[in-house]
Structure formats: structure tokens, C-alpha cells
Amino acid sequence: MPLTAPMAGARLGAGPGTEVDGGFDFAFAFAFGNDAFSDKVLRLEVVGSDDAPGSGTDAASRKRRREEAEDHDGEGIDSCTLVILQVKTMRVCSVILAAKSPFFLKLFSNGMKESCQRHATIRIADSEERAFKELLHFMYSGKLTPAIEPTLLVDILMAADKFEVVSCMEHCCQRLSRLPMTPKSAVRCLDLPCSISMAATLTKTAKKFLAQWYKDFLSTEFQDELMRVPLAGIQAILSSNRPRTASEESIYDFVLRWARSQYPNSEERDKILSSRLLPLVPLSMTDAIRIDHPSNIVNFTINRDLCNNLFPLGTVRSVPFNCEGLAFFISACCKEKEQLQFFNLSINMIEGKGATWGPIDYKIEVMTRRSLEFVTKHRHTTPPNTRQTVGCKVPWSELMADDSTFFIDGKLHVRVHVKISQQA
Template identity: 35%
Template structure:
């Protein structure tokens, strides 16, 4: 409450504000409050904001943070008036509310109906998290569209909320090129918004890995984390496609050392899908036993997604970057006639035991990253 040269000051308040104002006055003299419930503390917080008593705002915020958080209370804190939300004293409270929602709903597939009913502030808190457990960024995009269509029946309103708010929650650089093409033709986005996001995503994909890491590091300190890779259930890949002289694609899959270490003794990690000849394929990295079942080793496999009668021959080659040259070195070549749901590969890609592969002096980890490459060509002979 600002000081004034006037000796008598008249405050005009509503009847509902009287209790909160009395608590505020009491706090100014005693630095304590008598109310202990969340609704009452929120009323005092609002009064403290109105009369600019920052110390009381901090006090209320701290008390509210120390109370057990629920989805309803978290959403209530995020729904405070904008003037309150912008106050520095309230930031720890809103940050805690966002963190609670992001943690509770980090696997949105388990809470589909509940999450679909959340308001915009809740959706933003969940989708802004790096720890979101989801198959891919394509799935994030699909979820955002589904939620927006369910909440905003008007196309104009939907475009506004997608363009100004929710597009910031989608990490377009980690979407597949096939899905990015669909973004350009999606009527829910303004064409200018879609074009800007897709162009930025494609530029990021074209950057050298070290430049991508720099952009990711720069984004880690900002509110817009579009260049930060989430912990996807299916690992992103970079794909280069050729149509002539034969349909071919070159697929790059990078795995961090800790990801590989987590595969022991029998784990698997799958890549996101990529396409060749109209068919969906994926790579899978395994920790498995070698052919004689004598020791654990690193295996790499190529699988076809679709099940059905479709079959065609594919020539494939697996390679990995290797010290000291750090160039890609071919590790396995083969050809296989794929039918839906089948997979082919090599159980011991590097012809060494797992302990040698994962060792600190391993020649296959460069700056803590295993760089794999798969070349696929349709065999029409």
C-alpha cells in the first residue's frame, strides 16, 4: 500500500474483499496471517496484489506451495488474473503448479479423457515439459489438434489459439518430414504460421549435429524449448531419400551412451518410422546374446511396420562412426525380401562383447554418442 501525504485515506472495497483486506492489514503489522485454507489465502494474495504488498504476496505464495497440490488447485493457481501471474512473488507458486501437472500427466496416453478435459493452461504446462513420455513429436502434434478441435468448435478461434499459444508447445524440428508435409495442408493452422514452423524445422534438420546441439543449448534457458529433444519412446532419425536410379534412403540414428547402457541385459530401443517404396520401416537396437549365446553384445535390426501381403526385396547396409577417423565404417551388408511385420539384422554388429562396446575407451562412442547409419535400397532384380 503506497504511502501518501494525506492523513485520511478512503479505501473502496467490495463486501467480499473485507475479510481479505483485514488479513492484509493484520499481516502488515504482525507479518502473519490467521487464515490457513487455500481459498482464503488466495483471497489475501489477490488483495496483496491489488494494494501492492509484495511481502504478503510472497508469504501467501509460500504457504500455498507448502500445501498438498491437486490437479484442481494447480489449475486454480494457473487461472489467477494476469496481473497476479506476472508478479515475481507468485512465480514460484505457478512454477510448482506447472511442474505438478507435467509430472502427473507426463504419460498422457494413460489419462486420455482426463487430459482432454483440461483447460489451455494445463495443456501448456504438460506439453512444455521435456520429460513428456510420448512416442514421438508427431504424436504431440496429433494430440494438440485433437484437443483444440474438441475445445474450440470455431475454426477462427482454433487458429488463434493454435497460432498464438499451442504452436509454441509443439517441437516441430523433431517431427518427421512426412508429418511436416501434413502441417502445411492443415486448415487448423494459418498458412503463415504453418509455413514458418515447417521452414524452421527443416532448417534445423539440415544443420550439422554440432549446430543442432548449440541451438538446443541456447533453447534450454528460454521459455520456448522447441529445439530441445524430449525423451521419446521412439528415437528420432534423420532420413535422406533418393528416387533414382532406384528408390533408396539413408537413415541416421544417434544413441547416447546412457541410452545404450540402459539396454543391458536384454533391452531394446526403437527408432521412429521412416518410409521406402511406400512402406514403413524402423530400426531397433538390442542388447542380446551372440549367436552362440556365450556373451552379451550390441545388435541392430531393420523391421517393416505394415503387416499384410506386401513384400519386396531390400538391399541394406549398417554402418557406424568409428575412432580414430570418426568416419562411417560398414559393419554389415545383406538383402532380404520383407513381408509385413518381419525384421532382419545382426545380433553382434561390432563383433565384440558388450563390455568392450560400452567401455569408456570404446571406439564407437564419439563425445558420448553412438552414430549409426542404415542404407536401404529396393532390389528390383
Template identity: 35%
Template structure:
């Protein structure tokens, strides 16, 4: 009756989500696309719940005219991605979600995660909980979920573990890791080009999420002394968001078996009482470990756009300690962030830290 009523009056008397879904399915059966779109629009205007959103995700496989419900399906994906964007906070609840829900969440660029390593760890945890048989798990990970993990932004230490993870078919994991390493080896401008090319597609493996810990590129040397060169890129908007007292941390990197990190700060210059940009190097592990490190901070500078050394020194690290400079560029924050700043090249601040065990 509701469907007939719509065909004569373009209105429906039912307003409940269950009633609208029933009418939508009947309209699909009789190929009344206009009624399906009408029901879809009314359902989108209602408050969603995780259960209703998951139900809407199933519609394209349940109806003949899937395009009529696509806006509703898209809205359900956005709802789930927004509700569960903090993976750490909702991890136990998310473990029970079906595959379609997990795919909707992982496709988001706005996940609140420490790093892509955390996304990988969660996907493995979910797959092991949902698919107890190894072959089933390998199939789901390889054919459905791997494309939502942005392997190029994982740390090299975690990528090594991917290669030996039995949950992935070895050929699949080898291909994923190789692709990630090739991306890491690209110049920054080429990485941005690849990310921009994929931003308009469903495959977003080269698109960076807003990680709590910023990805770094690391080059390691064993001889003549143990050394690593670390590259950290920060976008202009990331730096702007640090004002007036914020800080952003890099992913961990390793030298001599010890974990280190870089942190960029907006500080108050203690002598001149103005805000400025600071850079610090810290040791990750707390404890009794102690060894000396020669370090040097550098930044690419216009007009040559080459790296120019800013500070160097030697510091005896113990666990949990850090060394750095509150005003790396010896200028006020306003000059650092100005449109004619010497330090932003195509909107990106390029920092380099060299560490050598002394």
C-alpha cells in the first residue's frame, strides 16, 4: 500500500527506519527507482546507529538497483568512519564488527592512530578473531583488507615483520613490502605526486593519514661508525597548528639498538619572549642505558633548497632524556611562518638529523 501511495502522491505515511526499509525493498522489487531514492533520502536524514549503518552497507548486494541506494551506503560509511576513527579507544567494540564495517573504517584518511603500524596490528587482531582458519584469514587479508593498510607509511621494522607473518601469503606480503620500500625510496616531490594521483581513486595506499607520530625516512650506516640520517617533513599547516605551545613527534628510529625520536615544538624564546620553532632529539627507552651521540640538525633552505646545518653537538644520552634547540632557526615564529619564509619549499619544511655513536 505504501508503494502504491507513493506512486500516486509522491509521499509516504511511514516514517520509521524499519518501515522505510520495507518500502525501499518493495520499490526495488517493482523497479520504482524514484521511491528508492526518496526512502534513501529520508533514511539519511535520520540519526544512525552502528547497527543501522551496517544494515545500509549490505543494501547494494541485496537490491537490483544498487545505484539508487549508493548515497545511503556512502553516508553509512562516513558514519562508521567518524564513530570509530579512534581505533585505540573503540578497539574491543570494533573487533566484533563485520568485514564491511571494518573496510568502511579503514578506508578513512582521518583515523586517529599513532602510526600505520597500529592499523596493521589492529587488522591482524581483527582477522585472527573473526577467521580462525589460517587459509580463510589469508584469503580475507590478501583479497579484501591489505589494500586498506597503507604499507608505505609503516616503519621498516614493522615491514620486516610483515615478511615473516604467517597470516599473509608470502607472495602477497613480499609484493606489499617491496612496493612500500620503493615508495619510501622516492624523492618527496615524487611521493606527493603518487599520493595526489591516488587521492581521487578508491585505492589510497599512498595517501598519508594524520598520524600522531610523523613518518620519517632513515638511512643507516654501520661503518666507519654506527650512524643514521633521519629525514622528517612537516607541512606548513602542521607547523601552523603547533602555535602557541604544541608539539609533534616522529616515529621511532634506531641506532645502536636504542630507540630515538624527533620532536618539533612551538616554544617561547626565554631570552627574547617571542614564540619560535624548536627541534629536539630524544631517547625512547627509560632506564640505565647510557651512551654518547654526535648529532647535527639541518634544514633545506631557499634559494638553493639544499640542506644547511643549523646546530651540532655531542650529548650523553640516558633513557628518557632529550637534547635540542628551542629556537632552531634563530628567528621569531612569525618570520618562520611568513609567506616569504626561507624554510618552506612547496609548503613543506624539510628537516634532517644525523646521529653518530661517538
């Protein structure tokens, strides 16, 4: 007999007074995996991504792959980026699944081409497989594994949302609200779709947890795992944790390393840095220093007002720039030495881990009002494979004097040359 919507939505009794975890008064755990009560064969295509290592673990790629796999019959999925790892089959009761899920009601009735076939095919990511099996068991029994850990619980919640099992979504949200978060489950909660009723609450809780858990985020203990935390988590950590001024250099270095690991495309990375991350780093680290770097020459300007605001111990930094495979940034700050204030300009290498390079020739030039030409203020050559900050300083009183020769139309003009020699 064809399955109809009224039949699918009917209450299937298991006896008076029956109550299970999901809040239902029926349970069909006895039918789970039982051929005698199964009328359909569910064909699972388990897919993985071949475009990036570890793509099944980070939130952004999990979300992308989940969206790519939404179409149960695989239409519109790019076969170049998704690989069918294995195909599994299981016998299911279409009436039970349709009663719990509009997705399966449509699949088994008249909404999809599989409805008139004995076999029905759905596609899931490899990272969703365990959660999907738990979801199926819940649809039969109204129960989840009692001691299930928070990360898997979030994955089940995501699967329940994908397959429209509202009762399981509500149950997962209730259990998550009672359980303590872990770093992994918190990261998962940053990726919750808005269709989940408690998504905003769980995401807010996750951000607070991550900010507290990684309050010492500059510690070497956390560096590897922080490289896997998605953008929303990094924003939460930076927004809630403000280490002392002496750590600013380390914060900036951390932000740039994270951005390089998450966004290989330099254009996308610079956009994320300038609009989402650098404004969260202590002091002004926006585009106040404007960079134009054809070849190995970097030109930038700093407004006089910005320089003035650096007193007594402020810092401003440029967006990163690349030179022959290495990344750098320029910083300007006010420093005190022997009770005197100095304006300090420096060139900083962001990271050289795993890379090799020859000697680097640095030259810093400043345009003066007298000649309107650039005058060399500092030159230095660093040894091969040496990560070293190079800079020069000017007495603060000389820089900011009313008759200062360093400002032209209210701007300090600086030019930096970076030349990397090939190793012999």
C-alpha cells in the first residue's frame, strides 16, 4: 500500500504509558535493523573531499561539504572535489522514518524519484556517518546513547537538521545545554545553521567557552590546535582576551600565522585580516599604513595625527606584504630609552618556519621636506635563514617639532627596500 502523508504522521503506539528520551509515547527500537519490519533498502554513498588535507575536520569545509551533499541523488555535486569512499546499504522501515522526518516522507512518498523504487539513495560526508547512524537509531527508539560525548552530539544535531528530524534536534539541544562544552564541541557549535532553534544560544555559549579556554592563547601549548579553530572562534578569543601591551607583537604574529594557514589565497587572506581580525588586535592595526609594493620596494605613509597618538608607548602596523616567498610587515611605534622618547620604524619578518633564504638587504628611506627626496636612514644585511627585526629611530621631539622636516602635507613618507639574495 502506498505511503501517504496522514499515515506517515500517524501515532504508532507501543502500548500505554510508554515514554522515551525524545519525549514520545512510542518506540520501535525492536524494528531497527530487523528485516521483518523493513520495506526499503537505504543506499548510503559516503563521500570525502580530495581537495584539501583534513578537510573533514574544520568547520568551514564541513559546512561546504554538507551543502554539497544536500541533494540526495548527487545532482550538481562536483565530482572533482567529492570522492565516493564507500557505498553501504541498510534495510529500513519507510513508515517509521517518514513519520519522524519530512525529508524521508518526501523521499519515500511521491516527492523524489526513489519513491517508487525499493532502493533509495542518500549521500553523506564521511564525517557524518557515525552521527547519521545515531540519528537513525533515534528515529526508531527515541533514544541516543546515554554517555554520548558533546562533539558527537553536535554532529547528530547537524544531521538531524539536515534530514529534518525536529524531535532529535530538540533532544540534542536540551542535552547540549546541560553538558559542559569541550574545545571540539565548541568549534562545532560555531557552525550551527540558523534553522536550529537554539543555534544562537549555543553559538554564544561556544564563543564564551573558547575565549575562556584559550585565554592564554599565545602559549605554545595551544598553537597547533588554534590553527584549526575557524574564524568565528578566533574572533571570540581576540575580542575577550587582551594581553598586556608587551605581547602585541606576539598577537599580531599569531593572527598572521593563523590567516596564512586558513586562507592560502592572498587576496582573500588580506580581506579577512583587514576587515575581521586586525581591528581586534590591541591598538591601531588597520590600513593606516598604506602599502604599494611593486617589485621589492614598499612605499607607505603615516598621518601626523596617527604618529602623535602613538605617544607615549603606542604601536601601529601595516598589513602584511610578500617578497620572494617570505612575508613581512612594517611597524611604527613610540619607545622609551633612558627616559627619552623615540619614534621607531622597523621591518619584521612574519614567519620563516620551514623556509630557507639567503642574506636579506634592508634599506629604510624617509622623504624630507627640504629636498622632497628620500634620504636613507638605515641599511642592514641579515645573515641567511635569520629572522631578525631591522629598524631605525628618530628622537620624538625632532619628529614632532613644529618645524619638523619629516612631515609633508601632514604625512610621513617612508620607502622600504627588501632584497633577498639567493643562497649559494
